[in-house]
Amino acid sequence: MSTEICADCPVRKHALCSSLDDEGVITFTGLCQRRCIMAGETVMWAGDESRICANLLSGVLKMVAATADGREQIVGLFYPADFVGEPYAEEHAFTVTALTNAELCTIQRRPFEHFLEEHSRMENLLLQRTLRALKEARRRMLCLARLSAGEKVAGLLIDMAARAERCARRSGLNQPVTFDLPMTRGHMADVLGMTIETVSRQLTKLKGAGVLALSGNRTVTIKDAHALRARAAAR
Amino acid sequence: MSTEICADCPVRKHALCSSLDDEGVITFTGLCQRRCIMAGETVMWAGDESRICANLLSGVLKMVAATADGREQIVGLFYPADFVGEPYAEEHAFTVTALTNAELCTIQRRPFEHFLEEHSRMENLLLQRTLRALKEARRRMLCLARLSAGEKVAGLLIDMAARAERCARRSGLNQPVTFDLPMTRGHMADVLGMTIETVSRQLTKLKGAGVLALSGNRTVTIKDAHALRARAAAR
DNA sequence: CCGGGTCCTTGTTCTAGATCAAGGCAACTG
DNA sequence: CAGTTGCCTTGATCTAGAACAAGGACCCGG
Structure with missing residues (x-):
């Protein structure tokens, strides 16, 4: 029992x-x-x-x-x-x-x-x-110590996308080029050691560059994973 | 054997x-x-x-x-x-x-x-x-993410002093208000996520404020542990 | 449909710390 | 002991990102 x-x-x-x-x-x-x-x-x-x-x-x-x-x-x-x-x-x-x-x-x-x-x-x-x-x-x-704001945000997006993908796999879904952020801008800032404003600006920049599409506040579509990876740089 | x-x-x-x-x-x-x-x-x-x-x-x-x-x-x-x-x-x-x-x-x-x-x-x-x-x-x-340069340096000095003190205890010595830094300015900068110049300036500032005495490049005397702790702030 | 949250974006200004640049001071080396 | 090298300090300038400020989008309860 x-x-x-x-x-x-x-x-x-x-x-x-x-x-x-x-x-x-x-x-x-x-x-x-x-x-x-x-x-x-x-x-x-x-x-x-x-x-x-x-x-x-x-x-x-x-x-x-x-x-x-x-x-x-x-x-x-x-x-x-x-x-x-x-x-x-x-x-x-x-x-x-x-x-x-x-x-x-x-x-x-x-x-x-x-x-x-x-x-x-x-x-x-x-x-x-x-x-x-x-x-x-x-x-x-x-x-936290050495990356630029742009690199930090790109890296976090990659992490979260990978996480979302794994979860999708587990539950049998597919293709999460589109996924929901599990957190607010404020939390992203708290993770990355920056301010809300800077996170927001970086996302806007990625959107402007055609790397991402944002719909609503939480839903992200990665349109150019290659470019995103290039921006994450580190390791 | x-x-x-x-x-x-x-x-x-x-x-x-x-x-x-x-x-x-x-x-x-x-x-x-x-x-x-x-x-x-x-x-x-x-x-x-x-x-x-x-x-x-x-x-x-x-x-x-x-x-x-x-x-x-x-x-x-x-x-x-x-x-x-x-x-x-x-x-x-x-x-x-x-x-x-x-x-x-x-x-x-x-x-x-x-x-x-x-x-x-x-x-x-x-x-x-x-x-x-x-x-x-x-x-x-x-x-790394949230402290100012001054807080970082003060904190590291406290850590290193504590470490030196413990080692001194172990080997039976006493009173390491004076101790040797186990690293160069460059390494301190690498630990704290800053530049050599900023570390150096912070140390000079602490010296100027009478918190520390520096003799040679490596030897530090903590003259005002209370003030140093106050500057470390965090936690 | 209105009022008040919460969250996000965008613009402007400001500043801590990076970056660039120039010496200073020991400690070795030949 | 002159020259090199490694490490440190100090000064001047620059900039990424913080801080401040304002407004927009969305949601929810009445």
């Missing part, structure tokens, strides 16, 4: 849980609890005690670092099947907030750490994912 | 190996090989096959990300007892170069991964370190 919660899990093939055998899943499920989150709602607050971790089932979350005087930087985005939380940390270093409505499969941090000890395949998978996240974060450091 | 290599290991209490029991150490040592590196020498090249990992015994290394056209960003610094390398990755994403003469304890990547499988305490320690490195990288993203 406790496995039933997993029967309809949209990410059971991709989340951390994919490393578990049937018996492991049953134990794990017993420790988990599903939770729905509304867009804009915060899941973890920087400075709060780190009590829960979670697998993201659906929706998109942002992880935000902030200075004392309120400047903000998005330091990570989470998509379905991603693991969220800070095991082994006493308190959260960052605030995690939903960009869209979302669903989480949560687990208490301590029991989770304990579970890892006894399920080294999951521990190993988490290690591999953490290493990948670290690599990604380091790449982003180069982006 | 193979353990002898560890007998004089300067970091055996702090490196990944500290998670091993005697028998583990013996096995591990058999897989390791010490290697000396000259300042300026590169240990791993971005794009090359990821064949080795290492524990740093002495010296300081930098990890550099670069764009195709040569812009560079230091995305990580490694100090004694730190783990270097990219397990589970087919190729290196970043270039690792010695800032000072250094000594490494290297191990082939594949055998290392295999060893982790069988020594879950080490795997767990690596996981914890990787999580900490990730947190650190994310903090740095905020720094």
